[in-house]
Amino acid sequence: MLTDHILSLSIWVPILAGVLVLILGDDSRACFTRWVALLGSLAGFAVTLPLYLLFDLNSGIQFLEIANWIPAFNINYMLGADGFSVPLILLTSFTTVIAVVASWESITDNIAQYMAAFLIMSGLMIGVFSALDAILYYVFWEAMLIPMFLVIGVWGGPNRVYATIKFFLYTLIGSLLMLVAFIYLYHKTGSFHIIDYYKVPLSMEEQIYIFAAFFMAFAVKIPMWPVHTWLPDAHVEAPTAGSVVLAAVMLKLGGYSFLRFAMPIAPDASHYLTGFMITLSLIAILYIAFVALVQKDMKKLIAYSSISHMGFVTLGFFLFSQLGLEGGVVQMISHGFISAAMFLCVGVLYDRMHSRQIADYGGVANTMPIFTGFVVLFAMANSGLPGTSGFVGEFMVILASVKHNFWVAFVAASTLIIGASYSLWMVKRVFYGEVANDKVSALKALNKREFTLLSVLALFTLGIGVYPDVITELTQATSTQFLNHMAVSKLPAVGM
Amino acid sequence: MDTINTDLFISLPEITLLCMAMLILIVDLFLNKQNRLIIYGLAQVTLFVGAYLVWGTHNATVEYAYSGLFVDDPLSDVLKLATLIGASVMLVYTRHYMMLRNMFSGEYYSLLLFAVVGIMVMISGKNMLTIYMGLELLSLCTYALVALDRDNAHATEAAMKYFVLGALASGMLLYGMSMIYGVTGNLDLGRISNGLNQMQMQRPDFVKDPVLVLGLVFIVAGLAFKLGAIPFHMWVPDVYQGSPTAITIMIGSIPKFAGFAMAIRLLVQGLDTMFADWQQMLLIMAVLSIAIGNITAIAQTNLKRMLAYSTISHIGFLLLGLMSASLNGFTSSMFYVCAYVLMSLTGFGMILLLSRKGHEAEQLSDLAGLNKRSPWTAFLMLITMFSMAGVPPTIGFYAKFAVLQAALQAGFVWVVVFAVVMAAIGAFYYLRVIKIMYFDQPEDEAPIDAPLDMRLVLSANVMALLLIGLMPQGLMALCAKAIFFTLKGG
Numbered sequence: 001m002l003t004d005h006i007l008s009l010s011i012w013v014p015i016l017a018g019v020l021v022l023i024l025g026d027d028s029r030a031c032f033t034r035w036v037a038l039l040g041s042l043a044g045f046a047v048t049l050p051l052y053l054l055f056d057l058n059s060g061i062q063f064l065e066i067a068n069w070i071p072a073f074n075i076n077y078m079l080g081a082d083g084f085s086v087p088l089i090l091l092t093s094f095t096t097v098i099a100v101v102a103s104w105e106s107i108t109d110n111i112a113q114y115m116a117a118f119l120i121m122s123g124l125m126i127g128v129f130s131a132l133d134a135i136l137y138y139v140f141w142e143a144m145l146i147p148m149f150l151v152i153g154v155w156g157g158p159n160r161v162y163a164t165i166k167f168f169l170y171t172l173i174g175s176l177l178m179l180v181a182f183i184y185l186y187h188k189t190g191s192f193h194i195i196d197y198y199k200v201p202l203s204m205e206e207q208i209y210i211f212a213a214f215f216m217a218f219a220v221k222i223p224m225w226p227v228h229t230w231l232p233d234a235h236v237e238a239p240t241a242g243s244v245v246l247a248a249v250m251l252k253l254g255g256y257s258f259l260r261f262a263m264p265i266a267p268d269a270s271h272y273l274t275g276f277m278i279t280l281s282l283i284a285i286l287y288i289a290f291v292a293l294v295q296k297d298m299k300k301l302i303a304y305s306s307i308s309h310m311g312f313v314t315l316g317f318f319l320f321s322q323l324g325l326e327g328g329v330v331q332m333i334s335h336g337f338i339s340a341a342m343f344l345c346v347g348v349l350y351d352r353m354h355s356r357q358i359a360d361y362g363g364v365a366n367t368m369p370i371f372t373g374f375v376v377l378f379a380m381a382n383s384g385l386p387g388t389s390g391f392v393g394e395f396m397v398i399l400a401s402v403k404h405n406f407w408v409a410f411v412a413a414s415t416l417i418i419g420a421s422y423s424l425w426m427v428k429r430v431f432y433g434e435v436a437n438d439k440v441s442a443l444k445a446l447n448k449r450e451f452t453l454l455s456v457l458a459l460f461t462l463g464i465g466v467y468p469d470v471i472t473e474l475t476q477a478t479s480t481q482f483l484n485h486m487a488v489s490k491l492p493a494v495g496m
Numbered sequence: 497m498d499t500i501n502t503d504l505f506i507s508l509p510e511i512t513l514l515c516m517a518m519l520i521l522i523v524d525l526f527l528n529k530q531n532r533l534i535i536y537g538l539a540q541v542t543l544f545v546g547a548y549l550v551w552g553t554h555n556a557t558v559e560y561a562y563s564g565l566f567v568d569d570p571l572s573d574v575l576k577l578a579t580l581i582g583a584s585v586m587l588v589y590t591r592h593y594m595m596l597r598n599m600f601s602g603e604y605y606s607l608l609l610f611a612v613v614g615i616m617v618m619i620s621g622k623n624m625l626t627i628y629m630g631l632e633l634l635s636l637c638t639y640a641l642v643a644l645d646r647d648n649a650h651a652t653e654a655a656m657k658y659f660v661l662g663a664l665a666s667g668m669l670l671y672g673m674s675m676i677y678g679v680t681g682n683l684d685l686g687r688i689s690n691g692l693n694q695m696q697m698q699r700p701d702f703v704k705d706p707v708l709v710l711g712l713v714f715i716v717a718g719l720a721f722k723l724g725a726i727p728f729h730m731w732v733p734d735v736y737q738g739s740p741t742a743i744t745i746m747i748g749s750i751p752k753f754a755g756f757a758m759a760i761r762l763l764v765q766g767l768d769t770m771f772a773d774w775q776q777m778l779l780i781m782a783v784l785s786i787a788i789g790n791i792t793a794i795a796q797t798n799l800k801r802m803l804a805y806s807t808i809s810h811i812g813f814l815l816l817g818l819m820s821a822s823l824n825g826f827t828s829s830m831f832y833v834c835a836y837v838l839m840s841l842t843g844f845g846m847i848l849l850l851s852r853k854g855h856e857a858e859q860l861s862d863l864a865g866l867n868k869r870s871p872w873t874a875f876l877m878l879i880t881m882f883s884m885a886g887v888p889p890t891i892g893f894y895a896k897f898a899v900l901q902a903a904l905q906a907g908f909v910w911v912v913v914f915a916v917v918m919a920a921i922g923a924f925y926y927l928r929v930i931k932i933m934y935f936d937q938p939e940d941e942a943p944i945d946a947p948l949d950m951r952l953v954l955s956a957n958v959m960a961l962l963l964i965g966l967m968p969q970g971l972m973a974l975c976a977k978a979i980f981f982t983l984k985g986g
Contacts, residue, residue: 006956061922068969069969070894070968070972071969071973072969072972072973072976073898073901073972110867114659135897138888139888139889139893142887142888142893143887143888143889146882146886149927150929150934151930152933153930154867154934154935155936161864161931161935164931165924165927165928165931168923168927169920169923169927172887172920172923173920174917176917176920177913177916177917178913179897179900180900180904180909180913180916183901183904183912184898184904184909186901187901187904187905282886386497398902454706477778479555
């Protein structure tokens with residue numbers, strides 16, 4: 001039955017579509033190539049929908065698939081999804097459609113390779129979200145770097161080589177240490193099955209080392225302060241769709257992986273290091289928000305705001321409460337839509353003006369009124385206005401942190417003001433005031449494609465803002481299970 | 497069957513190759529330049545027949561020939577088959593290159609076949625003298641091959657360096673062997689192992705005997721030289737860079753099978769009693785090779801020299817597996833050597849593919865903008881580079897993974913952490929190659945001039961990197977079986 005292989009289909013349909021685009025596509029048939037890619041991404045999105053429709057709200061990991069892969073090391077092709085991964089898988093396949101449509105006109109050379117890179121990346125990222133075998137997960141996690149490396153390096157901005165190599169090496173060094181942790185756990189348990197890792201007792205020292213290895217891999221990916229410096233570079237140089245995928249999905253891989261690996265495998269170390277993690281999250285939230293305030297480049301500003309928002313995710317996770325955990329997950333999804341929309345908006349401007357400098361703009365509202373409406377909505381959502389999805393996640397995390405410690409909540413909440421400042425100040429400088437120059441007065445209004453893209457994203461942003469249960473009902477059972485697991489110590493009993 | 501027949505039957509592949517190599521020398525005399533392709537065809541047929549014979553006589557038992565001088569076990573079957581296939585692939589890659597440079601001659605093919613015989617004898621040597629004979633056959637042919645292009649000053653210099661240092665290393669190896677012989681009174685590796693075990697039983701501190709330890713040091717040094725591990729690596733970059741690329745591919749690929757087999761025979765089957773000593777030596781060499789190989793490669797602008805340093809770091813990983821001193825570790829090393837040979841064949845094959853008459857594509861800048869000139873070729877190089885860097889889903893990842901898990905099982909956690917950090921540093925220079933191919937503008941717009949068979953085989957070779965990367969179980973199980981039956985079943 002096909003329904004038994006939903007996750008496999010979600011992974012392989014976009015990858016095969018990508019290969020198909022590579023074979024069929026060519027710059028001389030640009031339009032055809034784009035349509036094949038769009039159909040491929042839509043097919044990829046369609047096959048993930050059953051995950052939402054057939055999801056059993058009362059159980060944890062489901063849609064299991066298992067097959068022998070490398071028996072020599074007891075490595076299996078094992079897939080499964082729970083309340084944490086299903087929303088992220090849907091976000092991934094949805095973002096791929098957005099990415100393909102977003103690069104419809106702006107990419108004119110090597111179209112087939114470009115589109116194929118996004119499709120293949122989509123399948124690999126879904127693989128990361130659904131793998132239940134550590135090596136399978138690792139293969140997807142690393143393989144995903146290759147298309148992104150090429151996307152930034154081939155179609156990126158002037159400083160693309162520096163940015164893409166930095167992106168690759170930062171991620172690689174962290175993930176190789178994670179591989180060592182996996183091998184260590186393999187010799188401990190005799191398998192690479194993640195669920196076996198959850199059960200194995202580990203001493204505090206082992207847990208701290210394992211947590212540290214995972215931390216290196218995931219903190220870089222999220223990214224947390226102080227290993228965040230690759231992100232602004234990568235974002236600035238990446239083409240629009242590259243930034244969209246990077247912000248909307250790739251950062252979430254780190255957050256998701258904390259829930260899947262670092263925390264449940266080393267629960268005692270996680271509790272022990274709570275203070276450390278919360279401090280880093282708060283630094284990201286507050287300090288990086290200030291950094292965002294002074295940026296002159298719009299993409300850099302949004303990149304820093306992403307880091308600041310991802311701080312809420314890690315903060316929510318390490319509060320160890322249902323509210324914080326679900327808030328973190330909601331924040332991941334909501335940030336996926338909002339950051340994608342923000343980068344698309346910058347892309348819309350960049351396609352017309354070929355500049356991302358705030359200083360080059362001014363009074364865009366006079367020539368692009370509808371577009372300005374969208375931007376104001378997304379900027380509001382970015383700063384956490386009630387009624388938008390940005391509010392829900394942050395509010396849940398702040399509520400949870402009040403229970404934990406008033407001052408943590410105070411620092412976290414203060415960023416709502418700074419967030420509003422940098423978002424709205426940018427909007428003010430770019431969109432309002434006098435028309436800055438002739439180029440701005442010559443701006444063309446949104447075309448149908450751009451309008452549709454932004455409307456769909458606006459719909460999701462408002463939809464989740466008004467009815468966040470769409471996500472929280474998915475995560476409820478899983479987060480309860482997760483917290484129950486986290487509450488039990490894994491330290492070996494004394495005297496054994 | 498009487499003994500002499502059994503002996504001949506067991507060594508039939510080697511005998512066939514030897515006869516054919518001599519036949520080629522003679523046939524070459526009667527051929528004019530236009531008909532030289534016959535020689536190429538003969539050499540290919542010889543390799544195929546050899547491979548068929550190895551395949552036809554393989555079984556899961558250990559058989560001895562020539563009073564124990566020569567052994568036919570699963571390990572030797574697998575390695576010989578791999579050697580012959582590798583040699584055949586190499587001939588496809590080098591034909592066009594040799595023709596364009598007036599080096600397409602009978603000597604090349606007969607020397608190459610003699611070298612292959614040397615490798616096969618080393619793989620099957622169960623006696624220190626057999627191993628040494630095989631090694632010398634291989635080395636002498638290689639020295640001559642490096643100097644094949646007489647008028648090329650760089651190649652002559654490389655040959656001279658290689659010969660002097662190689663002779664020194666052979667001397668060290670022989671000296672070490674003589675010391676071991678002096679202590680044990682045996683040249684047969686199985687008897688040496690038994691003898692040492694018995695002596696250790698009587699006197700537990702026997703393995704600390706200075707003569708024995710010194711002998712081991714010399715053997716390990718000779719071995720390290722042949723493999724190109726630090727600190728015996730000085731010849732590797734110079735010889736790799738100086739030799740014509742068609743010879744570099746030969747030095748950089750299949751002889752590593754012989755090096756691996758030699759390490760297994762000498763250290764594991766012969767001197768297993770002293771594993772605590774050689775484990776430490778291999779550990780130091782492995783760590784140094786991985787570190788210095790990767791870091792030095794970053795500074796290179798010559799592709800061949802860069803690949804030479806990358807080879808040194810790969811040898812470090814290979815030693816890391818051997819150093820683990822467990823069946824698991826030897827299996828992972830064997831997998832690594834197979835993966836390495838596949839990767840180096842494609843790496844140097846790519847240089848051969850891009851070279852044309854009067855132009856050696858051996859500078860990194862020669863690859864600039866390759867994606868614009870030929871997307872498929874660039875893609876093949878991309879896979880090769882990611883495989884060498886150990887990024888999944890390529891064979892290079894599983895090779896590193898297997899070795900690292902073996903070293904971790906042996907308890908060397910921090911060595912493994914160090915190795916992965918170095919691997920990440922090493923990723924930089926592989927990424928730079930990809931950067932040059934994909935992100936830079938082409939300097940050289942000439943069309944790629946290579947025959948169809950070479951393109952096809954090279955593509956198949958790279959696809960093997962990817963497919964074995966996706967499905968590594970087959971090769972992994974084969975290596976495990978070969979090692980298990982050879983070391984435990986016999």
